Amino acid sequence: MMLTKQFTFHAMGDHVLNIKFEDLLSVDINTKVQILRKRIESLTISGIEEMIPTMNTLSVIYNPLMIDIQELQDKIKTIDLSDIKNSEEEKTTIHIPVTFADEYAPDIAWICSETGLTKNEFIDILTSKDYYVYMIGFIAAAPYMGDTDERIRFPRRKTPRVKVKKGTISIAEKMTNIYTLESPGGWHLVGWTPIDVFNCRKSPPSRLKSGYYVKYDPISKEMAENWSENLQSEWDEKWHQ
Template sequence: MLTNVASKTPLYFPMGDQAIVIQFEHVISLETNKRVHTTAHLIETREIRGITQLIPAFNNLTVCYDPVLIGFGELITELKKLEEYDLEQVEIQSKTLHIPVVFGGRYGPDLEEIANHAKLTIEEVVALLQSKRYFTYMIGFIAGYPYCGDIDSRLSLPRRANPRVKVEKGTIQIVNNLTGIFTMTAPSGWHIVGWTPMEIFNPKSDPPSLLQAGDYIQYVPVSEEEVQQWDQDSQKAWDQKWNM
């Protein structure tokens, strides 16, 4: 059963006249986020009339709908029927995308600070970052940007006091228990640990993003020489080895 901190059931809120927000526990956790994605999967499989888009976030799901095809009350009734399901028994498909990353140096200027904070060597920090898969909680902020977690708690740092005005596309960064990959150049207050030549978002592709909420990523260290020589053939060979 879906739960909420206060009511033990999800809460439903209108967002304008064409969307409903299903609010789960007010926490950022893998368990709660999987409830979000499982609920979205159930909504898709039930093919409820009038739903136009589903937008999963850390702990809520926005359900967009056409009010000409289905009213607010009727849609709430349909959504509440999903509370009868045991979400832990619902299986949804996901994939793991392996990301080539050059860590440290000019590609990861904050790696030494993170290592000092964690009382580890830079090599130990890199080993921790590459040691596990990270769940994609949601896509947002900028086009195709994946919010992934959870990183090792020893590496957790709050946002930088002074954000950088320009962070390059492909930058691998961390903050608190999260990690993400910049899909375009933009400002950021996160801590930079590395860079990838792999393009995970292309507006000309269909779909434009290689990652969807509910997928996993795993970082694979590569050398600076490899990323400097990276091209379409390199990417093709990488995908054949890691992402088939």
Template sequence: MGEQILIVQFEDVLSIENNQMVQHFAQLTRTLKIEGVKDIVTAMSNFSIMYDPLLISFEQLKEKLAQIELTEIHGTKKKSRVVHIPVVFDEQHGPDLAELAKITGYSVQEIIKMITSKTYYVYMLGFIAGLPYMGDIDERIIVPRKSNPTAKVPKGTVAIANRMTSIYTVESPGGWHLVGWTPMNIFDVTQNPPNFIGAGDYVKYEPISSEDAYKWSKQVRKERNQLWNI
């Protein structure tokens, strides 16, 4: 805990219920509009408050947080939205699908069906700007990160590792298993907010063909991807 950061820690477990409490408490803190608080960033089981010590002290900030009643933290949570993400699942865009089939013993088509049959909860954004950590993957295809990371993972790549799935928001190295690609731009610095997906949302992958993906990308790139959001 640094001089300008206060961390509010919840139970150190990975669960939707615990994370929803984190999101809810963070939102209640935002509504206080505390002078000196510069930003609030949520994580899996905690959230961090960045503040200006010249405007508010650590003890004063703790007193402000104490105004939030325990009943409020456990109270009604905001209604989550479901964001539908179009994804191409094939060998070109999902180069690790064949290897996953060997590891798990399931066919590529069975793996794709397992991935697309679930709706994933967004636990947090992090690592790379706007990169969502979502879960939980079907337990039959839970695999650890790759021992040899991929040097360049294209922007928009859908990947899985351990209990999580994610979408790479920029080209970068990565150790997750690459299973597909989306034409949707889920992080755009020209937009406010830049994140199309937020912590607390739910995400559903919708399989589409490669041809449709490129047509879709060209048609709606300027429309902020709204066609797939409900």
């Protein structure tokens, strides 16, 4: 079948099937991952327990007592993705308020000295575009977003920091990320958001989903430090209605 060439199947142990697209980090390929997930969902195949989209792979967790791996592959093979247009997905953009005050952005000074950019130029570059959420992952809904401007791409730090504050905005290579928990980290720290991107007590726990877009909007340090439920509702009313 010609259609199967768009993705390949790989067993991951005895109860996960990986469906892998081309080895490229691209919005087009990731969009296919998202759409394939929706189309498999619409087939309501019994025996599928979870579907986990990542950058260029969809992992299907299945119950081998309910469905055979070959039967599962045969059903998925019938899905045709050749008709996908990028406009098929409605674009959702989440605005994230970010302070770039020095104490929340310890690596901007280094970036400026590496690139010759001024701090304001760096902030303009970082906040002038929106970022596609390729994947929600790691341990607690960390959003992997891109692509950042070529002028602000750097390898990860050689020595990771032991502790990075929750809400910290970071960059590395062509990606940007938000630390959803306090944790060690090797990315460059360039800002901080007061909003809860991840809250284990909310349903759903993450404000972001893969396939969404994220836009960083600069706010003052004072506003960030005094962020409140009122400000949050005003913000959501302004951007996310």
